[in-house]
Amino acid sequence: MESNKSPPEIQFDKNGSPFLRLPAPHNHIILTPPRPTDGPAMIEMHNDPAIYMTLFSPPFPFTQRSFDDFYPIMSGTTQKAWEEYQEGKAVEGREKWVSAGLPVTCIRVAKGEPTGEEKMLGDFTIKKRRYVSIKDLEARAERKGENDGWPAGDPRIEWELGFYLSPTLHGQGIMPAVVRTMTEAFFIPFMNTHRISGGFFIHNLASRRVFEKNGYVFTGAFPNVFEMHESKAGIKGKMIDLGIMEWTRPE
Numbered sequence: 001m002e003s004n005k006s007p008p009e010i011q012f013d014k015n016g017s018p019f020l021r022l023p024a025p026h027n028h029i030i031l032t033p034p035r036p037t038d039g040p041a042m043i044e045m046h047n048d049p050a051i052y053m054t055l056f057s058p059p060f061p062f063t064q065r066s067f068d069d070f071y072p073i074m075s076g077t078t079q080k081a082w083e084e085y086q087e088g089k090a091v092e093g094r095e096k097w098v099s100a101g102l103p104v105t106c107i108r109v110a111k112g113e114p115t116g117e118e119k120m121l122g123d124f125t126i127k128k129r130r131y132v133s134i135k136d137l138e139a140r141a142e143r144k145g146e147n148d149g150w151p152a153g154d155p156r157i158e159w160e161l162g163f164y165l166s167p168t169l170h171g172q173g174i175m176p177a178v179v180r181t182m183t184e185a186f187f188i189p190f191m192n193t194h195r196i197s198g199g200f201f202i203h204n205l206a207s208r209r210v211f212e213k214n215g216y217v218f219t220g221a222f223p224n225v226f227e228m229h230e231s232k233a234g235i236k237g238k239m240i241d242l243g244i245m246e247w248t249r250p251e
C-alpha cells in the first residue's frame with residue numbers, strides 16, 4: 001500500500017484551521033475537523049437510507065439534538081489528536097505518538113483554497129478496536145481493556161476504521177483514496193499503527209471493496225452480531241451479520 005511519492009501533509013486554511021488534501025485525482029477532496037455548522041449536512045446524510053442502513057450506532061431519525069450530542073465527542077477527539085500531533089512533531093525522533101485518532105475527519109469538497117464553509121460530505125475515523133464480534137461481553141471487555149492499555153505508538157494496538165460518504169460522492173473511488181492517504185500520511189508516521197480492522201454489515205459490498213482496494217483481507221463472518229434498530233429496519237428483531245477485514249502493516 002505504501003507508495004514512492006511522499007504523502008500529503010496537513011496544511012492550514014486562511015482561518016488557521018488544519019486540513020489535509022487528497023492527492024490527484026482526488027485533490028478536490030479535503031479532510032478537516034468537524035465544525036459547529038455541520039449539523040444540517042449530518043442530519044441530511046444520517047436520514048438517508050443509503051447511509052443509515054449501513055451503520056449501527058447513529059440514531060434514526062437523526063436530529064439537531066443528535067448532532068448536538070455527537071458534536072462535542074467528534075470535536076473532542078480531533079482536538080485531542082491535534083494536540084498529540086503537535087507534541088509529537090516537536091519531539092526529535094518521534095517518541096510521542098498520536099493515540100486519540102485523527103485530527104481531521106470530515107470529508108468536504110474544496111477545489112480551491114478552503115474557506116471554512118465547505119459542506120460536510122462524509123466522515124472518516126480511526127479508534128481503538130471495540131471487538132464487537134466477541135459475543136461474550138466479559139471476554140470482549142477484557143480484550144478491549146488489554147488493547148486500550150498499550151501505550152501510544154505500541155505496535156500491538158489494534159485499531160478500527162469507520163466511514164461514510166454522502167451518496168452524491170459514491171462510486172468515485174474517494175473513500176479508498178481516503179484510507180490510502182490517511183494510512184501513509186498519518187496512521188504510519190504519526191500513530192505507528194501496525195494492525196487495523198474494519199467491520200461491515202456483511203451485505204455491504206461497497207464497504208468491503210474500500211478495504212480490499214487497500215490490501216485488507218477478509219478474516220471472518222460473524223452471524224447475528226447486530227440487531228438493527230426498529231426505527232431503521234421497520235421491524236423488530238432484524239439481525240445483521242458482521243464481516244471483518246484486517247490489515248497488517250508490511251515489514
Ligand SMILES: CC(C)(COP(=O)(O)OP(=O)(O)OC[C@H]1O[C@@H](n2cnc3c(N)ncnc32)[C@H](O)[C@@H]1OP(=O)(O)O)[C@@H](O)C(=O)NCCC(=O)NCCS
Pocket residue numbers: 050051054055163164165166169170171172173174175176199200201204205206207209210
Ligand atoms: C462504502 C462507501 C464508503 C464506499 O465509498 P466510495 O468512495 O463510494 O468507494 P468506491 O468508489 O471505491 O466504490 C466502492 C464500491 O461501491 C460500489 N459502487 C460503485 N458505484 C457506486 C454507486 N454509484 N453507488 C453505490 N455504490 C457504488 C462498487 O461496488 C464499488 O466497488 P468497485 O469499484 O470494485 O466496483 C460508500 O458507499 C458509503 O459511504 N456508503 C454508505 C456508508 C457505508 O456503507 N459506510 C461503511 C460502513 S462499514
